[in-house]
Amino acid sequence: MAMDIKDTAHAVEAATVMRLLPARPRLLALGEPTHGEDALLGLRNELFRQLVEQEGYRTIAIESDCMMGLVVDDYVTLGTGTLDEVMKQGISHDWGAFAANRELVRWMRAYNVRADDDGRPLSERLRFAGFDGPLEITHAASPRQALTALHDYLAARVDADLMPCTAETLDGLLGTDDQWTNAAAMMDPSQSMGQSAEASRLRVLADDLLALLDAQAPHLLAATSRNDWDRARLYGRTITGLLRYHYWMADTSSARMTRLCALRDVMMAHNLLALATRGPALVHAHNSHLQREKSRMQMWQGPVEWWSAGALVSAQLDGAYAFVATSLGTIRHQGVDTPPPDTVEGLLYALPDDRCLIDVSGLATVLGDRRPAPRVSPWFGYAPLDPAHLADRDGIVFVKDVPQG
Template sequence: MATDVKDTAHAVEAATVMGLLQDRRPRLLALGEPTHGEDALLDLRNELFRQLVEQEGYRTIAIESDCMMGLVVDEYVTSGTGTLDEVMEQGISHGWGTSVANRELVRWMRAHNVRADDQGRPASERLRFAGFDGPLEMTHAESPRQALTALHGYLAARVDADLLPCTADTLDRLIGADDRWTDPAVMWDPTLSTGQSPEAGQLRLLADDLVALLDRQTPHLLATTSRDGWDRARLYGRTATGLLRYHHWMADTSTARMTRLAGTRDQMMAHNLLAIAERGPALVHAQNAHLQRPKSSMRMGGTPLEWWSAGALVSARLGEEYAFVATALGTIRHQGVDTPPPDTLEGLLYALPEDRHVIDAPRLATALPGIPPAPRVSPWFGYAPLDPAHLTDIDGIVFVKDIPQR
């Protein structure tokens, strides 16, 4: 059995990953990670992205970060707007702008977009950056103000005022104070939420009307503004309607509340990924659970939750043009994650001689013995082991033996 498992392992290179896909060149190549905040995994992501750019013509990277904030990073890498320090602070959410690896990714992308003659690459050759998460944290969601007012402003500058469903002042009055929307106590007490108030209900209708107007005016808008500007307005619309839907379910008092919230977040992610796929092949990076094809699951406050991830939703739409490579690892000793038991999937891979491998997951599934590997149990909540039952739904595995402390 050991020889068979060893035969499924290859060097960690973009060419190897693409070779597993059997001549497919997916529009979205998703690389998952089993834990957040480890620069060793982000360094590996950066390395694979550089190779995909140089060898396979990939032009976009999308990470699990606020889609609205990501516009700041994209402006910087494409046109040099702002400074690197500013965009790392203002353009990446969840506190991940402090990551050395994330900083290096953004720096390299900007440098790549500036040719030796300092004239810059043609627009079609420039690298693009995107966040594809909603403006959400585990503990709260942002106010819909930024997305709603940006969408309204875009339309107000380009279409007849009589076609707009409301004025900017009406939106401002209905939104009210932003801290009504962002109070973290709402996550644990839905009665504090403004998401099902009469004002929120009116905002949902107006957001829907604004998105519909954007859609109806597409020929005019594409003729009078840039494609990027129109794409950005669509992002505003997706974000506004998604946030208002998320806030609506934050006010829900039923037992399905947390499942609805998890599903709504991943639905927002999926809509953003489908839009990113429209402009060409992209590398997507996020937690494995957001990118896998089978249902995702977790426990929240002791309650088990199951929902369809962004990857599952996108895979259902794109089919062969979506690929998912999960990352698995052996140890994170500084977090109490020690050598995996030998009867687990990670334990089998840990016995391989090299520090990093790309694993042919479907072939590995056939090489395993009749008794499947035992599920690994993590002693640390921040690390999610790979479910061995998912092997046949994964295109490949990147295995990293040990994560060093930095």
């Protein structure tokens, strides 16, 4: 009997996701085709809860500022602060205001204290991470927070004569934070201080601080907790990534935006690879940051394309990285109506279930030699599936209709 498209659709559950994969990956990524829809975030929460409880995942990472994410991690693991505080201070892009993100953080804290009054052993607790850099397409943060944190960590534990500079030297070179965060620099490279003499000196000192961190690793790991060491490494990655990003913000070449988009995903990839060394992690972000093929975007300087964080991580982890994309039929409140029947989304929209998990290899069998047409979105905030790259996904979560939140 010939395979039917209905045979490729399964319930969106942890067990069905794992059956699509040859083994449990170190990083299991769930992408979304648009930001800010609580229905999609709620589905993420349901699936991630099952994967934590049934498959032993112990870190949940989202597309949010990696430095801010430390505030959330302290709350879910140690109970530091209040839920209201961490949702304001710990999640970037204003996504802490979304009800489903708040529910995720609340549940993570409850999971960690569920065992008894003292909570689960620290080694078994669920961890939170932001894996984006402290930046957005419109601006980038000052490197002050990460640079000062790394310097303080080292200065408290390493002989003063080994330190490459004093805190006062760093403060003088950093200047005021508004020099770094000037939003005009994204459109006008001359407004960036990324190639100033001060920034160049900071890049050298940051490199020296990282070299000292590596050189003193045995002592530092013995003197502090593994968590403190991991955070120091995060500070180092963030410093070098931010200073490199600011440097290229001051660039005037035609490759400027391509390079900046790529550098952001490089920072994401480095953070994900670090999480993978800690144990199995669940990842949530836009499909374009998690896919294995190149990402593409039309910007004011023209089209740009770059390798996404998912592509970079997949190349290094091979089978230890898995990517399940989310696709959808309609977002009518954004003008995204019923997909044309000759698109992948159109074929899936004809299925009876409101949401389902699609076996991509089975879908390829059903399609045979047919080549679905690419869907064109009337709204810039939604990115349809690229039918030419279906095989680069390990599965597809399809949501038929996204209601207005």
